[in-house]
Amino acid sequence: MLRLFDTHEVRSADTLDGVWDFTTAADRTDRRKLPADYPRKILVPSGWEQIPGLENYRGRGWLRTTVCGREGKALRLVFGGVSHTGTVYVDGKEYGGHYDAFTPWDVVIPGLGSGSHELVVEVDNTFGEHSGLHKENDYYTYGGITRPVEAQWVPEVYIDRVFATPVRRGGTWRLDVRLLLRTWGAQAVSRRVTLQLDGTECDLGECTIEPGPATEVRGRITDLDVEPWSPADPKLYFLRAALLDGKETVDDCIDRVGFREIKCRGRKILLNGEPIRLRGYNRHEDHGQFGCAIPPEAMACDLHILRDLGCNFVRTCHYPNDMRFLDLCDEMGFAVWEESHARQVDFDHPRCVEQLLVNTREMVEWHWNRPSILMWGSLNECESDTPRGRKVHADVLGLIKELDPHRPVTFASNKQKRDRCLDLVDIVSWNRYDAWYGGAVDNIEPAIKDAFKWLASDASGGKGKPVIMSEFGAGAIPGWRNPNRQRWTEEYQCDVLDESLRVYLNHKNISGVAIWQYCDCRITGGLWNRRPRTMNNKGTVDEHRRRKLAYDVVRRRMHEAIERWEKTPR
Numbered sequence: 311m312l313r314l315f316d317t318h319e320v321r322s323a324d325t326l327d328g329v330w331d332f333t334t335a336a337d338r339t340d341r342r343k344l345p346a347d348y349p350r351k352i353l354v355p356s357g358w359e360q361i362p363g364l365e366n367y368r369g370r371g372w373l374r375t376t377v378c379g380r381e382g383k384a385l386r387l388v389f390g391g392v393s394h395t396g397t398v399y400v401d402g403k404e405y406g407g408h409y410d411a412f413t414p415w416d417v418v419i420p421g422l423g424s425g426s427h428e429l430v431v432e433v434d435n436t437f438g439e440h441s442g443l444h445k446e447n448d449y450y451t452y453g454g455i456t457r458p459v460e461a462q463w464v465p466e467v468y469i470d471r472v473f474a475t476p477v478r479r480g481g482t483w484r485l486d487v488r489l490l491l492r493t494w495g496a497q498a499v500s501r502r503v504t505l506q507l508d509g510t511e512c513d514l515g516e517c518t519i520e521p522g523p524a525t526e527v528r529g530r531i532t533d534l535d536v537e538p539w540s541p542a543d544p545k546l547y548f549l550r551a552a553l554l555d556g557k558e559t560v561d562d563c564i565d566r567v568g569f570r571e572i573k574c575r576g577r578k579i580l581l582n583g584e585p586i587r588l589r590g591y592n593r594h595e596d597h598g599q600f601g602c603a604i605p606p607e608a609m610a611c612d613l614h615i616l617r618d619l620g621c622n623f624v625r626t627c628h629y630p631n632d633m634r635f636l637d638l639c640d641e642m643g644f645a646v647w648e649e650s651h652a653r654q655v656d657f658d659h660p661r662c663v664e665q666l667l668v669n670t671r672e673m674v675e676w677h678w679n680r681p682s683i684l685m686w687g688s689l690n691e692c693e694s695d696t697p698r699g700r701k702v703h704a705d706v707l708g709l710i711k712e713l714d715p716h717r718p719v720t721f722a723s724n725k726q727k728r729d730r731c732l733d734l735v736d737i738v739s740w741n742r743y744d745a746w747y748g749g750a751v752d753n754i755e756p757a758i759k760d761a762f763k764w765l766a767s768d769a770s771g772g773k774g775k776p777v778i779m780s781e782f783g784a785g786a787i788p789g790w791r792n793p794n795r796q797r798w799t800e801e802y803q804c805d806v807l808d809e810s811l812r813v814y815l816n817h818k819n820i821s822g823v824a825i826w827q828y829c830d831c832r833i834t835g836g837l838w839n840r841r842p843r844t845m846n847n848k849g850t851v852d853e854h855r856r857r858k859l860a861y862d863v864v865r866r867r868m869h870e871a872i873e874r875w876e877k878t879p880r
């Protein structure tokens with residue numbers, strides 16, 4: 311399933327997850343558009359790297375299954391994520407595709423007669439001129455249909471999207487709702503639209519849906535007697551939108567909302583009017599057993615571990631996450647910094663900026679309703695220190711603010727005093743490795759004092775804004791323990807994280823910390839080969855979630871901070 315709950319009662323929907331036929335370009339001897347035969351099997355969702363012999367396969371693959379058509383309905387295929395480019399063929403005809411592994415996408419196929427149809431998804435995880443975001447990097451681009459797939463059978467007029475925005479006014483809540491309705495028919499059609507939330511009904515009346523671009527319908531559910539959402543008390547409510555033809559409900563769409571307001575005021579981040587301080591990690595979607603296709607039970611284990619460590623915050627470095635992980639963050643009460651897919655990307659790449667703008671829009675539109683997402687990010691350690699780079703930052707961050715004025719925006723910068731884009735963000739976020747890439751543990755405190763001194767200058771662009779330490783840490787080879795406490799020992803990682811957390815968690819102008827990183831993760835070969843194990847080894851747990859010595863150091867520091875912040879007047 312794409313989500314952790316049913317998103318339709320009336321609309322027919324079914325998962326296509328399971329064992330599919332599979333073949334790779336390396337297997338094929340024919341020159342046809344689609345393979346003549348499929349000698350392998352593959353699990354969906356999964357990465358093909360789990361298959362012996364394909365551990366390092368970077369190329370094209372074809373995955374095949376069958377799907378039924380239903381008279382009078384269009385087949386809507388929804389993909390949680392295909393890594394990194396997918397193209398859809400039904401009965402040999404191409405119906406669409408998508409670039410980027412980390413955002414959902416859909417294809418709607420009207421007029422598919424009843425009975426069984428062949429569905430083939432061509433997958434490509436190669437790098438090059440066609441791929442500006444997926445490239446050699448300090449995380450791995452897997453190959454396959456790596457997130458769930460769902461088949462839905464939609465009537466001629468259907469609900470494409472539901473955007474729900476909670477608004478807090480004078481102690482009461484209302485919910486502003488924007489629906490996008492579509493028809494795959496050739497005629498304009500009228501339907502009645504209703505909303506339901508926690509027993510409150512709202513009838514938006516009749517509306518006419520025209521062929522072509524989506525028809526937008528807005529509504530507002532007011533004076534709601536609801537409990538607010540917060541990490542401490544993550545109250546959720548189901549919102550159900552329905553389309554009626556006369557008295558019959560012909561389509562519906564169910565999502566979940568949480569009533570919370572997030573604002574920045576001075577150096578504070580306010581959740582429902584109260585300052586919040588964020589304690590957490592950067593978490594790659596990567597696992598020693600599952601690659602990037604982490605099942606929800608393993609996602610939940612990660613959040614239980616983060617909770618044990620005293621965390622309330624996750625940064626989805628460096629891409630939009632699986633919808634089921636975000637559902638768990640909604641349910642278990644984690645604040646999320648979600649960012650669009652850009653880690654040190656090259657603005658000279660012919661497709662990069664265009665692909666990043668698309669990925670950013672998709673992130674905001676698909677994940678809009680998540681109460682756990684408190685801020686949007688993008689452009690991790692990109693070119694924020696040049697005039698050209700500033701234009702890209704202004705375009706990407708401007709797009710986010712245009713799409714969603716209700717959440718603060720940020721980007722994680724490593725440019726320090728060379729940064730020219732801090733005026734473009736609501737929250738200043740710093741990636742600093744003062745005791746890893748140069749410097750020593752006793753450098754951490756003086757370095758951050760100097761950074762804040764610069765930030766307080768008008769020239770910085772970030773004066774008076776909240777600050778998050780978005781990355782800091784040190785590498786530790788799992789099991790490499792030595793009383794000499796040298797680099798790469800678990801002891802040295804303890805020293806760096808202990809001092810970093812002592813300084814950052816006690817700094818009055820630091821609103822949040824995100825340790826780099828939660829778990830060790832696989833990286834691509836090439837220029838990153840210099841890293842031991844061809845892994846990023848800065849996890850507090852390894853890729854199988856086995857604890858390093860730093861686990862107990864972080865846990866103690868985080869729980870001390872909870873204790874102290876609980877007692878500190880707001």
Ligand code: ADA
Nearest residue numbers: 448653690691741781846848
């Ligand atoms: C950067 C980058 C991370 C990771 C980290 C490291 O800050 O944002 O993705 O590569 O460095 O481990 O060096």
